[in-house]
């Protein structure tokens with residue numbers, strides 16, 4: 001997020017898209033509802049489904065799945081056409097405005113209606129409400145990014161914020177709501193193929209030299225970015241990847257196109273899983289290493305507003321499991337030969353892989369990461385700190401891009417609307433959408449083992465539009481089979497009027513009803529995020 | 543009412559809001575979760591997952607010892623044997639096929655410190671940038 005959660009209460013307008021906030025980020029939706037009810041903030045909701053936030057929305061736009069860029073381009077067209085663009089901001093702080101103008105020139109609201117199905121009048125009104133706001137904040141989640149053009153979607157949203165000067169001030173900005181608790185941190189820490197901590201690129205020679213000097217392992221960091229998770233899975237199948245070390249993830253369930261991934265994982269020469277449960281991935285592993293839950297470890301998580309917060313061990317470790325840091329350090333010692341047993345000749349040992357706890361590991365991170373240099377575990381007590389925090393006396397940064405953007409000028413990105421990779425057709429007439437529900441979490445490894453949560457929602461239902469159900473002679477509770485070009489899944493139908501006609505919705509928390517057996521492996525060409533939200537399927541009663 | 547042995551403040555393991563949790567512990571078991579009113583992200587509010595989703599910590603399904611595949615079956619093994627085997631196989635594969643034949647998936651559920659160290663193993667010991675996590679999924 002460029003801004004903070006607290007900014008929800010400073011915005012005149014909230015634009016929420018691709019996020020069923022009530023279900024996926026309940027506490028944030030609470031703040032949004034308060035902002036609407038108590039302060040009269042206006043809410044523009046862009047979502048094909050009749051989600052709970054719709055009750056609070058000034059405007060609810062329901063575009064056809066996968067047409068976000070068309071809708072946002074049409075809004076940009078109106079903002080420019082009606083003179084709502086903030087010319088001074090554009091002149092002083094942005095570049096490439098002319099290219100954007102050119103790109104949205106033909107995206108009139110009527111064109112927008114033809115492509116997205118959202119009435120022309122609503123597109124105009126949404127553009128006006130957003131464009132005229134003193135401050136307007138955009139929020140989105142996986143509905144925007146899990147698309148074969150997710151990066152375009154995000155850039156189209158950023159274009160709107162740039163056009164209207166909604167950066168660097170309270171109650172504004174572009175604010176992705178991160179799904180899992182530490183997605184932000186995993187990215188910040190170099191858990192990506194192209195960057196090390198704090199987004200320092202591996203392609204930069206000075207960056208590599210800095211880390212090589214600090215680590216002193218005698219190993220060269222390659223300058224070429226590595227493979228993404230989707231590419232790694234393909235790599236297993238085509239023989240480029242021989243071993244995978246999986247820590248705390250379950251790609252056999254959470255990957256799109258699960259069948260393909262399982263096939264890959266079953267074939268791999270060596271698979272290690274470090275986890276707290278014997279999940280679907282661990283079941284295929286050659287070695288399973290039991291780590292511990294958040295309640296048994298010290299460390300930090302970084303939330304969606306870039307706030308680094310403490311995780312504190314509350315109890316001893318479970319059984320003969322080991323803290324994950326201890327497992328990694330043990331591995332580090334063995335790989336570098338400092339344990340004195342193995343491989344001393346393989347890598348010249350210098351870094352000894354002993355740390356006096358998580359706080360000492362953090363100190364190493366801070367020393368190597370300018371944007372976090374001022375953060376220590378000690379300073380995080382009790383409220384955490386939002387990075388960038390470059391010095392020990394720096395208070396942290398609730399709002400990014402205040403005076404200038406990280407790259408200097410904010411750049412408009414001209415975008416052309418592209419249809420989703422797979423649209424419904426005669427054979428597969430429905431659009432499958434996947435997502436979360438409130439009571440469960442991701443692959444369900446944690447939440448499904450919490451009795452209270454599994455009791456409320458014990459089954460993975462397949463939601464379909466009520467009229468579609470009638471036409472197919474399916475009632476709630478009937479078993480139906482959903483088939484895509486990649487696989488089929490059988491489960492209980494639930495009829496609802498919250499979905500538009502032609503849409504099927506499944507959550508991905510249940511291994512018995514694995515939505516991801518159906519989804520495609522088309523990915524965004526830049527971010528390599530798979531298309532989870534649009535797959536063509538057919539439905540039959542069984 | 544049960545009196546806790548201790549209350550430990552920590553951060554919710556479920557979603558990216560980052561609510562502060564106060565874990566109430568009795569005999570090393572979490573039996574209640576609350577949140578302080580001055581918590582920066584959530585002001586004491588919690589959703590059903592943060593407030594009630596803690597049974598998994600004490601689940602009977604938790605793994606308690608390392609497992610190794612022998613004759614096709616996963617069987618219990620000691621830490622030294624399991625870790626030794628992992629290190630040996632990774633180095634063998636690296637030497638035979640090159641560092642880029644190994645991939646590491648770090649985790650949006652693990653701590654910053656764990657993620658940092660895991661990518662340090664990948665980049666600094668194996669010598670590959672094949673590091674990613676599943677959260678883009």
Ligand code: SF4
Pocket residue numbers: 025026027028554555556557558559560561584587588589590591592593
């Ligand atoms: S309590 Fe709910 S909203 Fe808060 S971090 Fe946990 S899962 Fe997210």
